[in-house]
Amino acid sequence: MCCLVTTLLLLGPRLAILVWWLIDSVRFKLAFSTDVWPLHLPWPYWVWPLIGAIFVPWTTLAYLIVFPGVVVGLDWVWLGLGLLIDFGSHGSGYRNRGRIRGRSS
Numbered sequence: 001m002c003c004l005v006t007t008l009l010l011l012g013p014r015l016a017i018l019v020w021w022l023i024d025s026v027r028f029k030l031a032f033s034t035d036v037w038p039l040h041l042p043w044p045y046w047v048w049p050l051i052g053a054i055f056v057p058w059t060t061l062a063y064l065i066v067f068p069g070v071v072v073g074l075d076w077v078w079l080g081l082g083l084l085i086d087f088g089s090h091g092s093g094y095r096n097r098g099r100i101r102g103r104s105s
Contacts, residue, residue: 013057017049020064031067058082058089 021028032048052060062082066075 013061014053017053017057017060017064020061021049027064027067031064056083056086058085 028049029045033045049060052063059079059082062078063071066078071079
């Protein structure tokens with residue numbers, strides 16, 4: 001049961017990002033295009049969601065939810081909550097690394 005929950009937490013947001021991109025790729029293009037951001041970077045729009053899906057998937061999902069318009073007010077709470085969940089998942093994985101069989105502490 002524990003492995004199932006861990007697998008869903010790890011793959012769930014990444015799978016949700018993939019499905020959302022397949023269904024509504026225009027939203028990704030609008031949310032992550034370099035025209036919206038003040039920095040005009042030379043790489044294509046899909047680089048940011050890919051980096052977000054790998055390292056901070058919950059924050060990427062939160063950004064896609066609050067994207068229409070400008071991020072103000074309670075939108076920052078959703079982004080902060082996503083970031084806390086991401087940091088929590090990375091931190092708990094690091095903390096429990098000693099539980100792996102065959103790994104010396």
